[in-house]
Amino acid sequence: MSHSTEMPTTRSTKASDLPFDFNTALSLETDKPDSPVSTLFTHQTTSTTSSTSSSAGSSLAARRTHSGEILSNPFPKPGHRRTGSGPLIFTGSGTTNVSTHTNSTASSPVTNFLPAGNICPSGKIAKPSTIQKTVTHRNDLLGSGTGHYGHGSIIRGGAATGTGTGIEDFSSVKRAMVSVDLEEVKRIGNDLYKKGQLLEALRVYDRAVGMQPDNAVCRSNKAAALIGLRRFGEAVQECEEAVRLDPGFSRAHQRLASLFLRLGVVENSKKHLLLASAQPDLIELHKLQTLEKHLTRCADARRSGDWKIVLRETDSAITAGADSSPLIFASKAEACLRLHQIDDADMAICDACKLDSSFSFSVDTKYFGFVGNSYIHYVHALVEMARGRFETAVGAAEKARKIDPANSELNSFTIIVKSVARARSLGNELFNSGKFTEASLAYGEGLRHDPSNPVLYCNRAACRYKLGQWDKSIEDCNEALRIQPNYTKALLRRAASYAKIERWAESVRDYEALRKELPGDTEVAEALFHAQVALKSSRGEEVANMKFGGEVELISGLDQFHTAISLPGVSVVHFMAPLNPHCSQMAPFLDALCARYPSVNFLKVDVIENPAVAKAENVRMVPTFKIYKNGNRVKEMVCPSQQLLEYSVRHYGF
Numbered sequence: 001m002s003h004s005t006e007m008p009t010t011r012s013t014k015a016s017d018l019p020f021d022f023n024t025a026l027s028l029e030t031d032k033p034d035s036p037v038s039t040l041f042t043h044q045t046t047s048t049t050s051s052t053s054s055s056a057g058s059s060l061a062a063r064r065t066h067s068g069e070i071l072s073n074p075f076p077k078p079g080h081r082r083t084g085s086g087p088l089i090f091t092g093s094g095t096t097n098v099s100t101h102t103n104s105t106a107s108s109p110v111t112n113f114l115p116a117g118n119i120c121p122s123g124k125i126a127k128p129s130t131i132q133k134t135v136t137h138r139n140d141l142l143g144s145g146t147g148h149y150g151h152g153s154i155i156r157g158g159a160a161t162g163t164g165t166g167i168e169d170f171s172s173v174k175r176a177m178v179s180v181d182l183e184e185v186k187r188i189g190n191d192l193y194k195k196g197q198l199l200e201a202l203r204v205y206d207r208a209v210g211m212q213p214d215n216a217v218c219r220s221n222k223a224a225a226l227i228g229l230r231r232f233g234e235a236v237q238e239c240e241e242a243v244r245l246d247p248g249f250s251r252a253h254q255r256l257a258s259l260f261l262r263l264g265v266v267e268n269s270k271k272h273l274l275l276a277s278a279q280p281d282l283i284e285l286h287k288l289q290t291l292e293k294h295l296t297r298c299a300d301a302r303r304s305g306d307w308k309i310v311l312r313e314t315d316s317a318i319t320a321g322a323d324s325s326p327l328i329f330a331s332k333a334e335a336c337l338r339l340h341q342i343d344d345a346d347m348a349i350c351d352a353c354k355l356d357s358s359f360s361f362s363v364d365t366k367y368f369g370f371v372g373n374s375y376i377h378y379v380h381a382l383v384e385m386a387r388g389r390f391e392t393a394v395g396a397a398e399k400a401r402k403i404d405p406a407n408s409e410l411n412s413f414t415i416i417v418k419s420v421a422r423a424r425s426l427g428n429e430l431f432n433s434g435k436f437t438e439a440s441l442a443y444g445e446g447l448r449h450d451p452s453n454p455v456l457y458c459n460r461a462a463c464r465y466k467l468g469q470w471d472k473s474i475e476d477c478n479e480a481l482r483i484q485p486n487y488t489k490a491l492l493r494r495a496a497s498y499a500k501i502e503r504w505a506e507s508v509r510d511y512e513a514l515r516k517e518l519p520g521d522t523e524v525a526e527a528l529f530h531a532q533v534a535l536k537s538s539r540g541e542e543v544a545n546m547k548f549g550g551e552v553e554l555i556s557g558l559d560q561f562h563t564a565i566s567l568p569g570v571s572v573v574h575f576m577a578p579l580n581p582h583c584s585q586m587a588p589f590l591d592a593l594c595a596r597y598p599s600v601n602f603l604k605v606d607v608i609e610n611p612a613v614a615k616a617e618n619v620r621m622v623p624t625f626k627i628y629k630n631g632n633r634v635k636e637m638v639c640p641s642q643q644l645l646e647y648s649v650r651h652y653g654f
Contacts, residue, residue, distance in 0.1 A: 169197055176204045182211050182218075189221060198228045216246035223255055232259055232324055232355075243275075250276045257284065264317065264325030265365065266292045291320045298331060302368060311335035326355035327367045330379040337379075342386050342484055349383045352376050374404035381417055386484070388455040390421035419449045420456070427459055436466040454480035458490045461497075470497040488517055495527070504535035519650060520596055529599040536568060552594050552602040561613050564603055566631040570653045571601040575617070575624040577608055582639060583623045589642050593649055600653045627652050 169192060176188040189204035205222035212218060219242035226235035236259050242252035253276035260269035261284075270288050273280050294317040301309035314332040322328050333348035353376065361372045368375055377400035384393035397414040404410055423446030430439035440463035446456045461476035477494035480487050495510035511528035518524050529548045552574070555561045565571045574590055576583035587604075594602040607614040607622060617626065625645060627635040635648050 169195070169200060173200050173204060176207055180211075182208060182215070185211065186218065186221065189225075193221070193225060193228075198225050201225045202229065214245055216242040216249045216252065219245065220249065220252045220255065223252070227255065227259065230324070232263060235259055236263075243272075247275075261287060261291065261321045262324040264291070264295070264322035264328045265361075266295065287321050291317055291322055294320055295328075299368065302331070302334075305338075307335045307338040311339065324355055326352040326373070326376050327361070329355060330376045331368075333383060334379045337382055337386060340483055340485065342383075343486070345383050346387065349376075349380050353380060370400075370407065370410070371404040374400040374407065374410060376400075377403070378410060378413065381413070385417065385420065385450065385453065388424075390417070390424050393417050394421050416449050420446045420453065423449070424456065424459070427456075427463075431459070431463060436463045439463045440467070452483055454483040454487055454490065457483075458487065458493065461490065461493050465493060465497055465500075470500045473497040486517075488514065492524075495531075499527075499531055499534075502534070502538075504531055504538055507531045508535050516650075522595075522598060525598050532569070532599070541568065548598055552590055552604050555603050555605045555610065555613060557610065558612050558616060561603075561605065561610075561616075564601065565628040567601060568630060569599065569601065570649075571603060571628045572649055573617075573626045573628065574602070574604040575607055575614060575619045575622055575626070576604055577622045578606065580622050586623050586642070586645075589645070593646060597649055597653055600649060 172188045172192065176185045179185050179188075185204060185208045189201050189208060192198075192201035192204060202222065202225040205218060205225055208215070208218040209222055219238045223235040223238035223242070226232075226238065236256065239252045239256045239259065242249055243256065246252070253272040257269045257273040257276060260266075260272065266288055270285075273284055273288065294313045298310055298313035298317065301307070301313060311332060314328055314335060317325075317328050318332075329348050329352035333345045333352060336342070336345035336348060361367075365372055370378060377396045381393045381396035381400065384390070384396060394414075394417050397410070397417045401407070401410045401414045423442050427439045427442035427446065430436075430442055440460050443456045443460040443463065447453060447460070450456065457476045457480040461473040461480070464470070464473040464476065474494055474497045477490045477497065480490035481494070484490070491510050491514055495507050495514065498504075498507035498510065508528065508531045511524060511531055514521070514524045515528055526548060553564065555564065555573075561573075565573065572590075572593075574583075574586065576587070578584075590602060590604070593600075605613050605619075607619060621638050623639060625635075625637045625640060625648075626633055627648060629652060634652055637644065637648065640648070
């Protein structure tokens with residue numbers, strides 16, 4: 001099996017959109033093109049393991065105990081501990097207190113993210129008073145979940161880190177680097193591994209492999225450290241070399257079975273599970289069967305275009321154990337994309353590309369009819385198209401076609417991606433030159449190749465806005481938002497287009513949604529204010545006293561107070577006393593809110609200078625904040641936090 005490492009495509013971060021204009025909102029992004037659905041995937045079993053002429057039974061009989069081997073489950077379950085260790089209680093705190101006559105802080109290596117807790121012989125959470133009673137200077141730590149030390153097991157002495165090392169461990173590494181005794185080198189590596197010093201253990205295991213390259217145990221131990229560091233591709237290579245050197249080496253077969261399970265390659269995992277023991281672990285076999293069931297359902301659903309089931313089954317496959325499979329994460333990304341969940345698709349394909357850099361599937365492995373890793377690059381191109389990163393999409397499509405040149409679907413897809421990228425680029429050039437009609441036609445040509453691309457719809461909407469075709473601009477924005485509901489630029493353009501044809505209610509609705517997404521954007525706030533004024537005016541309501549922005553207004557009398565809170569919209573009143581420290585702390589924050597929410601009226605009442613206002617509003621403590629909407633009080637807060645005050649302003653103001 002070929003396991004060449006291939007780095008994921010780097011995302012382009014340059015701004016490829018058109019210059020931003022508020023009323024027309026002329027920058028760009030994208031969604032996915034609909035592509036043909038491929039055939040059912042298959043997993044063809046391949047391995048570099050040399051075959052033996054003897055039967056499985058005779059091969060298993062040849063297994064033996066190897067000196068220096070780490071006799072541990074390569075993937076222990078969370079919470080696993082050595083026989084005799086006390087019950088563990090995980091509380092989620094950042095430290096771990098040990099009440100069995102110790103008081104020490106334990107930290108797990110970076111490969112272990114389980115929370116920690118107080119550990120007592122009874123299994124109950126220790127009380128702080130009991131933890132402090134008997135203190136010794138012995139340092140304990142929680143195990144990394146590797147070797148004989150499961151997650152949460154107590155290892156006596158030292159500090160566990162995945163990357164750092166103490167003076168004693170540094171001395172051990174140095175000694176291993178100059179030692180000519182292979183057994184000593186293996187022992188030092190195993191000690192570091194058990195402490196969770198995975199990088200140092202890997203360095204020592206590398207030394208052991210260099211001393212004796214044909215030693216299967218050294219290869220397998222090195223693989224264990226690589227697994228802990230999540231370098232699965234290299235771990236597979238080392239394990240396969242170990243079983244090539246010793247076909248009956250059960251520990252290496254066990255590690256390969258676990259690795260291929262996590263990578264989602266069911267047939268390879270099953271093969272090595274059967275080779276590891278005459279009586280395979282029934283639990284592991286059940287995991288494989290469960291994973292295979294989910295993958296089969298996923299393939300059937302993809303073929304029928306039921307993307308909700310595809311998404312459900314990929315999540316189930318990940319939960320079933322395939323938590324490090326780039327192909328399955330890519331499948332999840334494609335399902336999210338087809339369901340217009342573009343942000344989720346972007347996250348899933350990022351995960352797939354990171355995993356892809358660790359492990360590359362051989363050309364004998366097929367997934368949904370795609371060879372090797374070509375499916376990952378295919379989905380990556382789809383997501384990049386949806387995001388409007390067309391140049392990156394072209395690069396990903398080319399990578400996919402290079403891996404699987406005989407795939408006619410990939411060849412056609414690459415042509416489409418290049419055509420859409422050219423159309424978008426030409427459209428941008430024409431738009432920047434003021435040739436809006438020609439730019440609109442160029443974006444339309446791109447949509448002919450990719451009719452589900454929200455970026456092209458949004459760009460064409462900008463052209464039609466410039467040409468005064470506001471109804472058509474709204475139609476294009478509607479299409480873009482249907483494909484990508486949270487597409488802010490499309491919402492901006494539609495709101496501006498509604499305003500042009502005086503559909504004020506729809507314009508206000510869109511601007512209010514934008515204010516929730518962009519609370520600090522003063523241009524959106526001002527546009528919303530003017531749309532609200534126009535809407536009220538169209539209904540015959542009084543708008544003469546409506547204002548936008550300004551400073552916090554100081555109230556000097558009861559009549560002024562009643563007039564101010566009766567203005568249309570929302571008014572926030574700060575009842576304060578100049579010498580009160582809490583009022584002094586809130587004053588600058590209120591000024592910041594006034595600038596941040598210019599469509600809200602901010603007022604302040606000095607209760608010392610204006611006791612009549614305070615009495616009329618029944619103010620008994622300062623600072624007190626009251627929120628009024630169209631003259632009616634809707635909220636009262638005494639000494640609120642800044643977070644609560646801003647939340648209330650946003651809630652009632654929009």
